[in-house]
Amino acid sequence: MPKVTYLLPDGSEHEFSLSVGQSIMEGAVSNGIEQVLAQCGGSAMCATCHCYVEGGPVEALPPISDLENAMLDETEAERKDNSRLSCQVRVTEELSGLRVAIPEEI
Amino acid sequence: MLDKYALARKDATYIFSKVNRMSQPSYKPDFYSRAFIKDAMPHYRRMRELGPAVWLPSNKVWAVSRYEDVKKSLFNAESLISGKGISANGFANRLMSGDKKITLTSDGEDHMRKRGVVGKPLSKKGMKDLSQQIQNEADRLVESLLARGRFDGVRDFAEHLPVQIVSNLLGIPESGRENMLNWSTQSFNITGSYNWRTLRSIPAGIQMARYGKRINRDNIDPNGWVNNLYDAVDSGVLEEEDVPAMVNDYMGPSLDTTIIASSYMLYLLGSNPEAWEAVRSAPELIPNAVNETLRMASPVRGWCRYVKDDVDLSGTLIPKGSRVLVVLVSANYDERKWKNPETFDIHRNPRDHLAFGFGVHSCLGRHLAQLEMESLLRSMIGRVSQINVSEPKLALNNTLRGFSSMPVQFS
Ligand code: HEM
Numbered sequence: 001m002p003k004v005t006y007l008l009p010d011g012s013e014h015e016f017s018l019s020v021g022q023s024i025m026e027g028a029v030s031n032g033i034e035q036v037l038a039q040c041g042g043s044a045m046c047a048t049c050h051c052y053v054e055g056g057p058v059e060a061l062p063p064i065s066d067l068e069n070a071m072l073d074e075t076e077a078e079r080k081d082n083s084r085l086s087c088q089v090r091v092t093e094e095l096s097g098l099r100v101a102i103p104e105e106i
Numbered sequence: 107m108l109d110k111y112a113l114a115r116k117d118a119t120y121i122f123s124k125v126n127r128m129s130q131p132s133y134k135p136d137f138y139s140r141a142f143i144k145d146a147m148p149h150y151r152r153m154r155e156l157g158p159a160v161w162l163p164s165n166k167v168w169a170v171s172r173y174e175d176v177k178k179s180l181f182n183a184e185s186l187i188s189g190k191g192i193s194a195n196g197f198a199n200r201l202m203s204g205d206k207k208i209t210l211t212s213d214g215e216d217h218m219r220k221r222g223v224v225g226k227p228l229s230k231k232g233m234k235d236l237s238q239q240i241q242n243e244a245d246r247l248v249e250s251l252l253a254r255g256r257f258d259g260v261r262d263f264a265e266h267l268p269v270q271i272v273s274n275l276l277g278i279p280e281s282g283r284e285n286m287l288n289w290s291t292q293s294f295n296i297t298g299s300y301n302w303r304t305l306r307s308i309p310a311g312i313q314m315a316r317y318g319k320r321i322n323r324d325n326i327d328p329n330g331w332v333n334n335l336y337d338a339v340d341s342g343v344l345e346e347e348d349v350p351a352m353v354n355d356y357m358g359p360s361l362d363t364t365i366i367a368s369s370y371m372l373y374l375l376g377s378n379p380e381a382w383e384a385v386r387s388a389p390e391l392i393p394n395a396v397n398e399t400l401r402m403a404s405p406v407r408g409w410c411r412y413v414k415d416d417v418d419l420s421g422t423l424i425p426k427g428s429r430v431l432v433v434l435v436s437a438n439y440d441e442r443k444w445k446n447p448e449t450f451d452i453h454r455n456p457r458d459h460l461a462f463g464f465g466v467h468s469c470l471g472r473h474l475a476q477l478e479m480e481s482l483l484r485s486m487i488g489r490v491s492q493i494n495v496s497e498p499k500l501a502l503n504n505t506l507r508g509f510s511s512m513p514v515q516f517s
């Protein structure tokens with residue numbers, strides 16, 4: 001199972017094994033990372049699952065769709081080059097080792 | 107299983123479903139009746155006990171009332187659609203399923219396009235520009251109420267920010283601002299089953315629609331939210347004819363809901379003085395207070411969905427062509443999800459409450475509502491040491507639950 005590391009605002013790091021096909025958002029929510037609100041349930045409609053990709057196999061990330069791109073303009077924490085909506089990134093074996101940071105104010 | 111349920115609840119009867127030949131629980135009381143609304147919690151509890159989906163013969167809908175199942179249903183917008191109306195009566199559903207739809211009752215691509223436009227001025231980022239203005243107004247309000255002594259927690263406290271600030275942000279002609287609160291209250295009645303509250307709300311619905319049609323580029327504020335709809339017409343995202351109906355996306359849900367939540371917040375903090383003391387000495391508890399209030403207030407009781415394809419909801423089959431009533435307030439009191447759901451617990455932060463719904467239609471105004479509620483608390487913290495509330499009066503509305511008045515005194 002691919003592993004993803006979540007870097008939380010308090011400085012802690014948590015590595016979880018996700019199933020292939022699960023989104024980074026689902027991995028966070030099912031492992032109790034409370035910052036990730038995911039109010040729209042994973043349909044790129046609310047920008048409350050914003051994260052920063054900090055390292056790992058970033059070349060294996062799926063491209064940003066128009067919808068995700070528009071929603072990323074609405075995030076509370078500053079949008080950066082490595083900003084993603086975690087609900088739009090589904091894990092694959094190739095993505096194992098990915099590191100994502102969860103902003104304090106998503 | 108069947109015996110246990112049947113013995114446990116005398117209201118509960120079973121109907122035999124032709125669809126999957128399994129016994130389906132059914133619950134007789136009328137969800138929109140006065141008696142139900144006045145003492146609803148025991149009803150919701152019984153509905154949750156009966157199963158993931160319960161047939162309500164009085165309303166001819168399937169009610170979904172457990173937290174996980176409410177979430178699942180709202181997430182399944184492919185099969186449980188809003189585009190054929192979200193009411194429990196055929197008349198309102200026909201009105202809502204015309205070809206010019208508001209965001210709330212659109213589906214799929216059409217919904218996505220509208221939601222993007224309506225949500226623009228309501229984003230969390232957009233709220234940053236507003237926060238100082240709202241805070242100043244809240245400060246002034248709390249000071250004047252302190253000076254006044256006794257006041258009404260709904261009219262004088264909770265209505266102030268929505269009526270003074272939010273209705274102006276829309277940038278619509280005067281008569282709309284004056285009538286908006288009444289229209290909005292009535293539009294929440296129209297979504298019930300047929301009863302006298304539903305019928306009485308129809309004239310307001312017609313007035314509101316007529317008003318929407320009179321709005322045009324020349325009589326609105328170029329910096330208001332409604333103008334943002336015309337910008338979207340200019341950039342080709344909306345059609346000019348979409349605008350009149352979509353004005354209701356801003357007018358309908360933005361006042362009552364927040365008013366109810368704000369007065370409920372005063373009620374909860376007034377009835378739990380130790381919680382208010384805790385917030386005063388640790389303002390970082392403000393988000394807890396707001397989220398716990400939203401969970402317990404759940405201003406929107408619930409809305410319906412049309413069942414486009416057969417849906418299997420945790421083992422109960424809901425047949426195509428029926429309607430599902432998603433009971434948000436019940437989900438927020440589900441003992442499967444929350445410990446001591448009826449206790450106002452300032453030390454939990456229930457960010458995953460469902461007062462704003464869930465899924466693709468989840469509330470676009472929640473950042474604004476939260477900003478208003480947090481601002482009120484910030485204004486109160488340094489000024490109000492005691493909140494004395496007297497017994498509130500319950501408002502009777504088919505879809506909203508909240509108070510119509512509540513005597514309060516700050517000291
Ligand atoms: C405490 C206050 C509020 C509560 C409890 C609330 C509740 C809700 C709920 C439950 C929904 C989902 C409807 C559904 O799934 O069918 C919703 C949608 C919506 N709300 Fe709110 N609301 C509040 C404040 C506001 C405000 C202040 C605004 C606007 C300024 C607003 C605008 C909207 C809009 C436009 C939608 C439709 C979204 C869509 O269909 O995609 N709401 N609200």
